[in-house]
Amino acid sequence: MTEKQTCGQSANYICSNCGKRLFAWMMAKGSAEYEKAVKERKTSLFTNLHGNILEIGPGTGPNLSYYPQDINWIGVEPNPFMHSYLREAAEQLGFNIDIRTGTADSIDASDNSIDTVVSTLVLCSVPNLAATFREILRVLKPGGRFLFIEHIAAPSGTFLRRVQSTVRPIWQFLGDGCHPDRETWVALEQAGFSKLNYEHFEAPFPIVSPHIMGVATK
Incomplete structure (x- = not known):
């Protein structure tokens, strides 16, 4: 490997870390309005939670306040x-958490060990949706649930869809890999859950206003 190649790799690593650091700061400081807009939906979705709860991509912990204190929470x-x-948010709530560094397509959890998997604004950025859903199905207990709220692509051919596709490169950098034009619902329907119920709704935010929320059962 040449010195030029080594310097190039180092620069890419630094650039990637800067993007991740910036995104974490943005999520911590700039998500209050979004959370206010979806509070009622999250309250209705995160009901009857018990046992082992695994959240993929929990970010800065906006969902922690919805969980009962007696669950075993794992965040990947x-x-x-x-x-x-995440630790700061949990400490403020008096909540015990288990943070694991990993990815949604290779979850650090045993087969059939999780009662509920939670994902909010995560599926837009995973590298491989099909692999992610296979992992979710693997770790869920039989009858376990996957709860999700995700922004998705606007309908094909619309002005908003064209905007989403145009801004995708810069959006991915600023959003830690986020795809604003991902057809997540298509992959969900093909994932192999025994039951899938979801609805479309609009959030009051430009570019990523189209959303889905729902429950998929193993």
């Missing part, structure tokens, strides 16, 4: 710059 968060925000 690949962005290490999120971890300090």
Whole structure:
């Protein structure tokens, strides 16, 4: 490997870390309005939770306040710059958490060990949706649930869809890999859950206003 190649790799690593650090800061400081807009939906979705709860991409911990205190919470968060925000949020709530550095397509959990998997604004950024759903199905107990709220692509051919596709490169950098034009619902329907119920709704935020929320059962 040449010195030029080594310098190039180092620069890419530094650039990637800067992007991840920036995204963690943005999520910690700039998500209050979004959380206010989806509070009622999260309250209705995160009901009857018990046992082992695994959240993929928990970010800075906006969902922690919805969980009962007696669950065993595991968070799989690949962005290490999120971890300090997560711990701070948990400490303020008096909540015990288990943070694991990993990715959604290779979850650090045993087969058939999780009662509920939670994902909010995560599936837009995973590298491989099909592999992620296989992992979710693997770790869920039979009858276990996957709860999700995700922003998705606007309908094909619309002006918003064209905007989403145009801004995708810069959006991915600023959003730690986020795809604003991902057809997540298509992959969900093909994932192999025994039961899938979801609805479309609009959130009051430009570019990523189209959303889905629902429950998939193993």
